[in-house]
Amino acid sequence: MTRYAVLLRGVNVGGKRKVPMADLREVLTGVGHTAPATLLQSGNAVFTARDGGGGADALRAELEAALADRFGFPVEALLRDEAQLSAVVEANPLEVGDPSRFLVLFVDGPVAATDLAGIDAASYAPETMAAGEQEVYLALPDGLRNAKLPGLVERALRGRTATGRNWRTVLRLLDMVRG
Secondary structure, eight states: OOEEEEEEESOSBTTBSOOOHHHHHHHHHHTTOEEEEEETTTTEEEEEOOTTOOOHHHHHHHHHHHHHHHHSSOOEEEEEEHHHHHHHHHHOOSOOSSGGGEEEEEESSOOOGGGSTTOOGGGGTTOEEEEOSSEEEEEOTTOSTTOSHHHHHHHHTTTOOEEEEEHHHHHHHHHHHHO
């Protein structure tokens, strides 16, 4: 059995698209997964997938359908297992500094150099960015509120699913997945 972190995109922001964490845990157990735990109120959870789930893509589709059924609106979800989250942490090429001002933008597939080629990151200093396998690392020393690179990266990914988590949350999710 595999333990996953699930990252929901665009929920519980500004009082819209509410997904209470207790309900998220119920959805996870309702589709047969075990040991669900949530982190914060922003759509972060970990769970142990039942055997025979058909892989991460099938789990993602199943979970998105169950969430839409439960809440009445589409919810995009990204899954990462322990090995994937460990790789994200180990492969980080940027200095973290303040973990609340360091964002990992998780993407629903590989990030190619050509995806970000149109962004001149140097023009947005002191913000910096670096592409990983299925994520983009963003150091935002002045904070997320006025940061330019996250929005530019999301637009450059041309409609693909992406959701960001600060470094502290990434580390806590990794700890939770490890149990």
